[in-house]
Amino acid sequence: MHARATTLSCPACRAADAREVFRKEFNVSCNCYFEGRRLYPANEGRVSYVECLGCGFLWTPELHGWDPQTFKRRIYNEEYGLADPPFEIERPTRLAAWVARFARPGMRVLDYGGGEGLLARSLREVGIDAVSWDPFYDSSGKPAGSFDLVTCFEVVEHVPDQRRLFFELASLSRGGVCVFLTLIRPERVEGDWWYASPRNGHISLHSATSLRRVCEDVGLALRSFSSEVHAMAQTPSQLATLDLPPVTVSGTPEHQLDSQSR
Template identity: 45%
Template sequence: MFPDTGTMIRYSACLACDHIWTTCLDHWTSADFQRHIYNDDYALADPPFTYDRPARNAALIDGMVGSMKETVDILDWGGGNGLMVRLLAERGFRHAVSCDPFYGDGRPAPGRRFDLVTCFEVIEHVPDQQSLFAELARLVAPRGALLLSTLVQPDDIHRTGLGWWYARPRNGHVRLHSTVSLEHCLAVVGMELVSLSAELHAAFRTADSPLVQALLAAEVHEPSLPG
């Protein structure tokens, strides 16, 4: 799909938790990412990015917590141009906002917390995982939840290695989690992780909340393979 740039992107793997990552892009600025990855051709690398994924995720949230749409306070972290939030508003959600540094959206006011923080297909793009998870945890209300999507490694990752389709630096996938590494990142910030599928995960401090119970009880389809 894209010409060979001649640039070698090397990945490493943790022997303890199987997390796979590259440091080759760690020194990049936001402008570098926008120039080389999140440019006009990015939709070729990730076609669902423009409409299908925001529409699918809005429907997912509506199915999970639609009964709370009048009251639930939602932040979509890394929400691109905010399309999913606009689609939620069309579905009757009254309190949903989006923020995304690459689109110039400022972060929420200091100290503000949300019942539900969503983070769809973002985790794998962020070099500084420690700061990311710390920020996400700060944004979640004490009895709230974090709903995130990132595809965890398949059982045969030791055989497939970087042949795994999700390991695509052109897509900006610089951090590839195993279930163990993802659980560890959430535990460090004081949250428990429950994987609803290989792609969709809920994290929370206490399960004793109607919102968390609604997320855990939802029927979630397994992720589809790329076409």
């Protein structure tokens, strides 16, 4: 496939130079790579993944133009569990146990993008003052004030407006720390990457460079603990003393999909 140059504005750094890296059928999910087969058989056409030539941010321009109702109808519907089986119970339960290992007594904790709030409820059960707010589903408005710890797990890759997202996280964690999970893209992506799967809603995929730039733009320092575990705060000293236990969230699929399947 020959990459096509575009003049799209990068959602992360606003540069105007981008190229198409690959196209993927909309109904391909990350779980297809774990299962080794197509889980959504209907073919709904391909969407483009393009990368910014300045910072390496990878995104899907077509899906970035959708409104929330279209996302709910076409992605976050009753069949979403096929794309991401751990989403509803297993992942928030496991991550709550992980957060409980480093959240200090007396902290005010917000789980941003927490869906139905299972992670925050699990933290409250072990005595941690935690609340959940998911702006995609909750119309009650942003919680007042700021928090000592904001968690944002497997959210970044789903959000079209990256600058707005990171400004909001910066506001909510002002004076505290935001710990977030999103898988950094490989340095080179040619032909396919399993994590770039439209049916999961994975439409905004950072490089190490683009993640650092968007954090700098909102005035926060960044520290990456692994390719998927990151933290940001107002000063590097806050991050230097942060001790996060190791955790693996995404895993690595054993299968690949051939070009006809994807």
